[in-house]
Amino acid sequence: MNLVLAETFCKQIVFMLLYADNCLSVRSSSMQQPITGYHLDEEGHWVAQLACGHFQHVRHDPPWMIREWVTTPKGRHQMLGHHLACKKCDEHVPPDSLHS
Numbered sequence: 001m002n003l004v005l006a007e008t009f010c011k012q013i014v015f016m017l018l019y020a021d022n023c024l025s026v027r028s029s030s031m032q033q034p035i036t037g038y039h040l041d042e043e044g045h046w047v048a049q050l051a052c053g054h055f056q057h058v059r060h061d062p063p064w065m066i067r068e069w070v071t072t073p074k075g076r077h078q079m080l081g082h083h084l085a086c087k088k089c090d091e092h093v094p095p096d097s098l099h100s
């Protein structure tokens, strides 16, 4: 039994329980799209890339917006696949693209 792996797994469960509440509190009829990746915008804010091709800011801006997970690589990794309400889908906005 790999103790380090077991510990990581336990922490992930706790993390999921903590943030499931956040997720459930979002009562929206918007299209739910899983996070597939992230990038930083010009101002250093994290932007989630959704499966639908849209981007969405995921700011950690207490006390208004508590998204501490976005401040760490581990947190961001754990939120991959987490569903966000995508208003751009509702409004039929064309998919966003990264300027390279």
Ligand SMILES: [Zn+2]
Pocket (backbone or CB within 6 Å): 031, 033, 050, 052, 053, 054, 086, 087, 088, 089, 090
């Ligand atoms: Zn979308």
